[in-house]
Amino acid sequence: MLLCDIGNTSYHFNDGKKDFKEFADSFNPQTIKENVYYISVNQSVKEKLGSLENWIDLETFVDREKYYTTMGIDRIVALASINDGVVVDAGSAITVDVLKDGVFEGGFIYPGIKAMQECYKNISNALDYSFNFEVDLGKMAKNSPDAISYGYLKPFVNEIKSKNLPIILTGGDASEFKKLFPNARLDQELIFTGMKKIMKKAGLC
The missing domain is CATH 3.30.420.40 (ATPase, nucleotide binding domain)
Structure with missing residues (x-):
């Protein structure tokens, strides 16, 4: 299972055993072929990932009504x-x-x-x-x-x-x-x- 927390400057990955990071402005997400479950505060990266089927945005499974907009x-x-x-x-x-x-x-x-x-x-x-x-x-x-x-x-x-x-x-x-x-x-x-x-x-x- 590959998880990824995407910020403004980096992709922060966790595969259950170790963490590693990639720079947001230079990393190509298409190089990863397995499923990646991610969240992102970086809107430009989020738009890029929208066309990649193996990148699953976990925000769609979050009940935002409990929090402020x-x-x-x-x-x-x-x-x-x-x-x-x-x-x-x-x-x-x-x-x-x-x-x-x-x-x-x-x-x-x-x-x-x-x-x-x-x-x-x-x-x-x-x-x-x-x-x-x-x-x-x-x-x-x-x-x-x-x-x-x-x-x-x-x-x-x-x-x-x-x-x-x-x-x-x-x-x-x-x-x-x-x-x-x-x-x-x-x-x-x-x-x-x-x-x-x-x-x-x-x-x-």
Whole structure:
């Protein structure tokens, strides 16, 4: 079984044993002859795959009425892997989605680490610091690096912890946020797990 999560820059494949990636702007999907079950947030790639019979779009098997219209299919599929919890996908942007007793409660989108660091840098070179994920969020900062870290991380952490639900971390910067949520589950296979559950429910496997 070949699964594929397609983003804006890459095809992320999983064959049940290993992951591998291909660049979205150079990969030719016609080179794969077996069936591929995929989701895609990349509209141009999605249109290209529409004519390939062996590429099956799992979005057609998702009940979108449970979510809001513009919500990304990757976020919806990640939630399909759980019944209760807060899913934090720490990528270029950080998406946070809450599921309680199988019902979508809502979520929010937060700037990713690089984006927020660039924001501070654009304000002033004097604010060009890396975030300290081990900063003490229990007290106000008394130096610029910690003040920036506190300002970025404190409201984010408070909002997530206020839900009193299990926290699941995924995405490229998930390991950094694990420092803030030591009891959270780190799961880089979350979307693929969700895809498998959707396929099973639809009778595709």
